[in-house]
Amino acid sequence: MATVPAEKVLLRDVCRRRFGNADQRANRFLLPGLIIFLFLAVTKSWQELKQMKLCSGTLLFLIIGLPWYLAMISLHGDAFTKTFLGTHNLLRATVSEHPRDNVIYYYTLVNILALFPWSGFLPQCLWQKFRKQGSWQRPDDLTVFLLLWAAIVFVFFQNMATKYITYTYPLLFPAALLLGRYWRSKVPECSAAAICCSTDYFTLF
Incomplete structure (x- = not known):
């Protein structure tokens, strides 16, 4: 069975992360990023950052994800930012439902x-x-x-x-x-x- 190049695996994961995040909040990428960062710190494996394609991955993330946010803001305006960022993020974090x-x-x-x-x-x-x-x-x-x-x-x-x-x-x-x-x-x-x-x-x- 053919081996999938590491670059394609990383880019595919970025796509999954972006589509997975389209309907939810920041923890979809905040927590994975925090876990990876702390793991690299604990194991002193900072050299692995060179293999992560951070620039191309971030660019791909924005290309796929940013249009959705712009469309939602354009369609719903203040209601979207208040509900998505306010209610589903800040409010739930600070006030118990x-x-x-x-x-x-x-x-x-x-x-x-x-x-x-x-x-x-x-x-x-x-x-x-x-x-x-x-x-x-x-x-x-x-x-x-x-x-x-x-x-x-x-x-x-x-x-x-x-x-x-x-x-x-x-x-x-x-x-x-x-x-x-x-x-x-x-x-x-x-x-x-x-x-x-x-x-x-x-x-x-």
Whole structure:
């Protein structure tokens, strides 16, 4: 099977990100950018920026996305900017739509239930990543990336005033991958089950 050049993969991802963002708010590209930035900082892998095609990617992003925003502003004017930027971004971040749900344990409970029964294995999974033969260790880069992905999504939305069950669903992907890798290392012959654990959430969403 032919290998897809890295440049085409990156440009395709930019297109997906742009179309995915057309109907929603800034976190569609803000959070991925923050996750990647912190991962590069933690792993000191700044040289990877040279491979990211930032200039061409940003240009493509604007070419695809900017016309939609301009069209919406032209068609709806002030109503669009107030609703899209005001209500769906600033207002939801600062004023809770459902005050009873604005509690510190909300997303912890939501994600434990969303990952059930696999969530019961998360403590042991994390312990294995940080402890080996009785001493602390730094996890491998893939684990670091998955942990940052899950943690940033959780912390970001935990600090928003408005809370919805679906807001932190993106952290289920890295959590499922971590659990799948854990089970594969514990029971090699059950690698198929580990792959299913890791991919269930991708098929669901």
